[in-house]
Amino acid sequence: MFTTAWTASPQLPSEGFTPNWSREGFWRQSLRQTVTPTASGGRIRVRLSHTYGTSPLRIAGATIARTTTGAGIAPGSLRRLRFGGADEAVVPARGQTVSDPAELPVTAGEPLTVTLYFATATGPTTFHAQAFTHSHRGDGDLLDHTDGTRFDAVTESWYVLSAVEVDAHRTDGIALLGDSITDGFGSTPGAGRRWSDALARRTARPVLNAGIGGNLLLNDSAWYGERAVHRLRRDVLDHHGVNTLVVLLGLNDIGFSEINEQPTYKPAPIVEAAELIAGHRELLRQARGLRVIGATLLPFAGSDHWGEHAARVSREVNTWTRESGEYDTVVDLGRLLADPADPERLHPAYDFGDHLHPQDKGYEVMAEAVAAVL
Template identity: 75%
Template sequence: MFTAAWTASPQQPTEGFTPNWSREGFWRQSLRQVVRLSAGGGRVRVRLSHTYGTSPLRIAGASVARAAHGASIEPDSMRRLTFGGAHAADIPARGQVVSDPAELTLAAGESLTVTLHFDRATGPATFHAQAFTPSYRGPGDLLTAADGTAFPEVTESWYVLSAVETDAGRSDGIALLGDSITDGFGSTPGADRRWPDALAARTGRPVLNAGIGGNLLLNDSSWYGERAVHRLARDVLAHPGVDTLVVLIGLNDIGFSETDEQPTYKPAPVVTSAELIEGHRRLIRQAREAGLRRVVGATLLPFGGSDHWGERAAKTGHALNEWIRTSGEYDAVADLHRALADPQDGDRLRPAYDFGDHLHPNDAGYVVMAEAAAGVL
């Protein structure tokens, strides 16, 4: 039985937060991406997403290997991937493809490279904007290149790749649905110190990151992805081996109307706590109808002093958190607000956990989040 060991939620091509290659796409190039697995096994396969493509996408070839340093690989670990027995694959517009399994022994916590060769112009590429991990591009067919110097271009986004699965045979996976805090904003780039990484290390269970920076519970965005109530089925429920969902979402719905800094919301919709609560109920219903064993609610982190803060935002956030804590509608509650709050001011992040924008945790804060969540899983 295959188990999802790593995921990245697809987003439509956009300029996004930092320079990326999603709009220009790829042509006569190879793309090497590095992902850290939360479940090991003896065989591995990859899931490639063309969710936002408008014409077929040609994959001329693909390979996997155990990562070394940067874009380099351990040469003896390189395996060519096949798709229905063929080395190439054509993914239809808005479709996806799953590779055949490749024999490669991997342990939980190891990093895998996935290399894709594009021999035809791809057009704009479905991607995940904020990887906080380098991805690499080079000219021509570099599927078997062991030396990372063959890939001179670097970005911090993932492209086309949406999941890696291993034959771990696990059915106790944890999926974290959220926004930039789950995606890992504020963590050390390239160090795998997001809170999903910390939770996987603490629990020993497969943990899937279904966060998208800027994501909202109730509204779609060109930069920040489809609303969480719509993408849950694709980004969580469709992956094998998941039995627990942790929900940490709603802060951007509350806070975007407090700031002029958001490029796709001018003005941002103003939502009520009642609307947010109904959104959370929709997530709970979907998860239970899909047969998940547990659905855990996480309270919103303190955000006083940030660009999301204001009198209305404060009242709405407090009301949502109180409902998560006391309604009994979630199977359990991870009270991340209390775990990370400043003892001197409960509306603010404790300074030792603050990345610096009073909104996102740093590496230490993400560890505390994982510890708090692990205690109720």
């Protein structure tokens, strides 16, 4: 039996927050990506997503190995990934493919590197915009290249790779469904300091990060992924071994209508608390059978999401989350991370600097609070 040990939620090819290769795709290039599994096992397989592809995606070859530094891998750990016994794979348009299991002992918390070679043009590629770790690209077939020196381009996104699974019989996995706060914006890139990383270290349980920066509970976005009520099955329920779901969503639904400078989601609908509560209830309906933990929205006064309407709706949604009894458990992150001098603002010790996202210390506090109610 295989358990999902790492995930990245697929997104439509787009310009995203930082420069990436999703729209141009790959041709006669190798792509090397680093992931950190949160469960151990003796065999491993990967899931490749072509969710937003319009024609078949051809993978000319794939390998997996233990990570050293940068794009380097440990030579003795290199394993070929096969698909139905073949070295090559064709991922159908709007579909996915899972590799055959590879014999490679995996330890939770130790990074692995997956390399894909694209011999033919991929076209725009399904990706995850914000990885907060480096992915590397190089010309030609570099599947077996160990020191990484021929990978000469870098990005901070993941492409095609959507899950890593290990042969561990675990049924205690925790999935985190959220937006940029769950995705890890504000954490130190490459350091494993997102709150999902901190939670995995604290609990020694599989933790699946199903955050997408900018994601909304109720509406789709070209940049920020499908609405959470639509993607819950794909990004959480269809993964193996999950028994707990933590929901931290709604801040962008509330706040995007307050933003004037960045037209990334315009016109933004003005959302009322009753609509968001209905969205949360739909998540609860779909997740029936899991233990579902509701998290209150973090304070965000002073940010570009803040305004009179956003302030009122966020208070109403947080009150419902705390008092309705509809979630199995509530973790009150909104109060925990608040500035005692102004409870509608993030505590300065946790603020990344935009008054919206925590930094490493704030994410540790979030992980500690969630771990305490598991």
